[in-house]
Every structure is written in structure tokens, then in C-alpha cells.
Amino acid sequence: MSGFHIRHQKADERRDYDEFYLDWIFWVYLAGIELTNRVVEGQAASDDSVD
Secondary structure, X not given: OOOEHHHHOOOOOEOOXXXXXXXXXXXXXXXXXXXXXXXXXXXXXXXXXXX
């Protein structure tokens, strides 16, 4: 089984990721951050309207 560099960074793990994969993973993480920000903002707005 082939290992992967991102998690463990052992010498025998894969490091040659294609550019399209790196681009995809960037946008996935960015979307996760954006979603988290919107959820937090929505909860803060809900808390403000209750008072």
C-alpha cells in the first residue's frame, strides 16, 4: 500500500501530487472555512435577535 505525504510525512510516502489535486484540496479547505464562518455569523445573528 502506498503512503501519502500530507498526513505523516515519512520518507517512503508519496510527495508527487498533481497540480489539479493540490488546487482541488485548497478549494475544499477554503470552502470549509467559509462555511464555518457563515455558520458562526448566523448563530451570532440569531443570538442578537433573541435579546
